[in-house]
Amino acid sequence: MDFKSIYLVQQTIYPRERYILKVNGYNCTLEAICQGEENSQLAIVVHGFPDTPENWKPIINGLTNSGYKVICPWLRGYWPSQAAPPYNIGTIGLDILQIALDNSVRNDSIIIGHDFGAMGAYCAANIRPDLFSKIITMSVPPFGAIFEGFLTIEQLKKSWYIFFNQTFLAEAVLPMNDFAFIDQLWEDWSLNSNTDYKPFSQLAKACFESPDNITAALSYYRSLFDLSQHDDVTIANAVAAFQNPVSLPALYMHGSNDGCIGQEVGTLATKYLNDQSKFKLIENAGHFLQIDKPNEILAETLKFLDE
Numbered sequence: 001m002d003f004k005s006i007y008l009v010q011q012t013i014y015p016r017e018r019y020i021l022k023v024n025g026y027n028c029t030l031e032a033i034c035q036g037e038e039n040s041q042l043a044i045v046v047h048g049f050p051d052t053p054e055n056w057k058p059i060i061n062g063l064t065n066s067g068y069k070v071i072c073p074w075l076r077g078y079w080p081s082q083a084a085p086p087y088n089i090g091t092i093g094l095d096i097l098q099i100a101l102d103n104s105v106r107n108d109s110i111i112i113g114h115d116f117g118a119m120g121a122y123c124a125a126n127i128r129p130d131l132f133s134k135i136i137t138m139s140v141p142p143f144g145a146i147f148e149g150f151l152t153i154e155q156l157k158k159s160w161y162i163f164f165n166q167t168f169l170a171e172a173v174l175p176m177n178d179f180a181f182i183d184q185l186w187e188d189w190s191l192n193s194n195t196d197y198k199p200f201s202q203l204a205k206a207c208f209e210s211p212d213n214i215t216a217a218l219s220y221y222r223s224l225f226d227l228s229q230h231d232d233v234t235i236a237n238a239v240a241a242f243q244n245p246v247s248l249p250a251l252y253m254h255g256s257n258d259g260c261i262g263q264e265v266g267t268l269a270t271k272y273l274n275d276q277s278k279f280k281l282i283e284n285a286g287h288f289l290q291i292d293k294p295n296e297i298l299a300e301t302l303k304f305l306d307e
Contacts, residue, residue: 024102026094028076028084033060036069042104044096045072048115048139049217050182051288052078054203058294059112059301066302068110071099075116077216078207087216088223089241090234092116093123100124100131108133110305114290115139115260116220123241125248136251136301138289139258141269144244149265158262161185165221174214179205189260190286200291249276251304255285255292278304 021034033053043063045056053060053072063070074081076095100109109132113121118137125135140146149155164170174181182205186197208214223229223238230238250273254266263281270279280300285292 023071023073023099025073025076025081025084025098026091028082028095030073030076030082030095030099031080032071032073032099034069034071035060035064037067038069040067040069041106042100042109043068043070044099044109044111045070046092046096046111046113046117046120047072047075048113048117049220050185050201050204050207051115052204052207055200055288056290059290059298062294062298062302069103071103073099074207075216075220077213077219079209079213083210083212083216085216085219086223086229086231086234087219088230088234088238089116089119089123089220090230090236090238092120092220093127093237093241094234096120096124097128097131100128104131107131111135111137112301113137115287119143119241122243122246123237125246125250126240126243127237129247132248134249134251134305135246136253136304138253138297139255139266139287140261141252141254141266142244142246142272143242144272145265145268146261148271149262149268152264155262155265158260162221162224165218166225170218171211171214174208174218179208182208185260186288189258190255190288190292191257191259192284193257193286193292195292197288197291200288244272245274246272246277247274249274251278251280251300253280253282253289253297253300255287255289256281256283257285258287260287 023030023032060070077083077087111121118140121135121137183201186201252269256263282293289297
């Protein structure tokens, strides 16, 4: 299947206030959805695996309509962004910082991060808290909560894919049968949901157009265990993501039916956020909160930003 054709067809469907521009990351070029007035407060929205900015359209449009300038990049290595290693938490954080430095002079940008985007948000916020006013993260809690809750039998069963992605088999399995692996993860991570995820997982598949894109996506997981996936700069910055509590006021949201990181791990976030932060459990939502509950996610986001 020609996923690029699917992607390009989508461009003719979406409203024309939506623009795709190139932005600078850390020693690479990222493609990004960019909307809003030039001098407005900047909101950097960062997706995770296996996802794409295309699936954040309701949140992007809601933020733009509320007066924010929004930049939502494809992660480095995810087509159409440049495939430029290394791929790790540190580089996500550095890419976020570069976008903030290049696109705002106000020093009050916000970061909205989901999954790996949440990890990058913790990293960027802890490296340069002076550039940001608040962060909003979803579906991956601060690392203290991960460390505390990860090594239970229930969570380890949910996390099988992390260990599978360390193997050479992952490159072969990921694209098999029209990327059925991606479809299955979307289903497994959204327990008891009546949502048809195929249109959303189909858009995500376009990010894995080439073997380089597939290796990039897997390398983010491999970097969690393999220091050779880092350089001297990114390893130092990745360490910042592990700082607890998170240095800025944060809103953390987690789905009650998340099949990727269980609710029991997500709720531990309250122990690793500062006193200006909040936790919100989103009922009847899985891992992809912006798909299951877009109106609620947008409302909670705007409420927190207005406080």
